[in-house]
Amino acid sequence: MFIRIFIQIGAAIAAICLFASSGFAQTAAKPTDPQIAHIAYTAGQIDIQAAQLALKKSKNKDVRAFASDMVRDHTAVNQKALALAKKLNVKPEENDTSRQLSKQASDKRAEFSKLNGSAFDKAYIDNEVAYHKTVNGALQNTLIPSASNQELKDLLTTGLKIFQGHQQHAEQVASEFK
């Protein structure tokens, strides 16, 4: 009897952890502009770091081209975000969502750095599809509607269109590995 209850509690905890593992799911309260800025900036930096790993490890022409695009675009968007934060006198503020994103990303990088050749390429590009899908969903459903400053909202909206392009591009490259 006790064992059964124990198993049930264990399963419930596992289910909660699984739900929370998407990172963005934890933002229960409406994030503030400084928090949104930090989440968006962190999400960009994570993708730059993943791309830098891909440029170090991959020999596939399309994967490398995609990774170079990610470094260039996310650097451009993040520069714009920093300039805007400065202009608005907003200090990006670390929060649970951005912390969790960073933690998950460093775990993923450790996992991917053990892979080589097409196993790495497939893992990287599949993750890029999933990652952009998650980030785009968070932008659309949480970050853009929660942003109160119009300039921040506009930059996030432009970012969303750019990242939707990345998602399509990643899907094209991923189809090579099916």
Added chain:
Amino acid sequence: MRRPNPRLSFGALSVLVSFAVVMARPVRAEVIHVTMEQIAYMPAQISAYVGDTVEWDNKDIVAHTATARDNSWDVMIAPNSKNSIVLKSAGTVAYYCRFHPNMVGQITVKARE
């Protein structure tokens, strides 16, 4: 007194007439402007004649390309800059941005009469 050769003057006249016709309808290649803004080509669809130039003006914060689906041309346009191609042959060409495939456009190129 020599009379003008009627055959010669007719020939000269027809040359003059054809010249006048050509002068009245000058074949002037045009430059068609397309803006890249908010991850979109504006206008997305354009019509042009062979010999015309299409110039893309990138007002976005990221680089874009204009890449023909049939691979006949591929132009990269950095942020806040312009780049162009001269249309060499007639036909309809669909194009897109290699970096952001959600950006699509089309050029209908007609031969000059």
